[in-house]
Amino acid sequence: MIKLVELEVKCFTLKYTLECGQCFRWDYIEQEDVYIGVIHDRVIKIWQKANMIYVESNNEENLKNVIQEYFDLYKDYFILESKISKIDTNIYESLKHSSGIRILRQPLVEIIISYIISANNNIKRISKSVNLISQRYGDRISFDGKDYFLFPTLEQLKSVTIEDFLSTGVGFRARYIKNTVEKLIDNSQILEKLKDATTEQARQILLEFQGVGTKVADCILLFSIGRSEVFPVDVWVKRIMEKLYFKKNTSMEEILAYAKEHFREDAGIVQQHLFYNVREGNI
DNA sequence: TGCCAGGCCTTCC
């Protein structure tokens, strides 16, 4: 049974939000101009026309709230964007190409593992691996005559070996994933603790996982638990920060200090606009 | 075809 939810939205661009590199499992279906993906335990088909979004799912229960939570629709991005557009002209210009990006609130376990996979990797291959892990170990859901797969639970990942992970194309990160799954199962409190902790406390907890350094930790903090003040710096963000603000090769410490001072509590969303636009060749 | 990728770990000084 397919149910539909309609929502009026402000300052939300579905395309930018799903294609800006923060998520790895949404497919664009060109013929229908829709996106299909999985949020937690349900399949979601979503599309946008002007300021309306339309949602279908295999599971109607609480669907509207799930969508609002996932796409951060409770937050007023109109106010947020007008605020950051005043920081400097780089951000003002950048926003012209990417207004409506929302920072998603994605499932924590999926994001921890996805971003461990992201290290020294490319987005296509990250997607491929995360999808393979879901297909092999997650629950199958039929929707619209097709099969979709949930990201596996920790219980489902428990018996997956390093060799199994290797065969999903994650390379040297296989042992980090295995180790992280074990750690999460052994410390069942840790996920709740992460959500309740201060950002700095949460970062320290994440840094204890193998395969999680400062950049991956900040991605988890930003793309899953809404810590909007963090500023993940990968090779793309480093390059564009050097180009726009420093005009020379610059250390990570200096870039982070600059972001903290100038972008402050909104560094995360600024970072995502820069990341999207530098990759699109807009800036 | 060789370089690059949403970096991190280990080793060595």
Add this chain to the structure above:
DNA sequence: GGAAGGCATGGC
């Protein structure tokens, strides 16, 4: 404690 090298492997 900081720098350098190694790492799996597909994408382009």
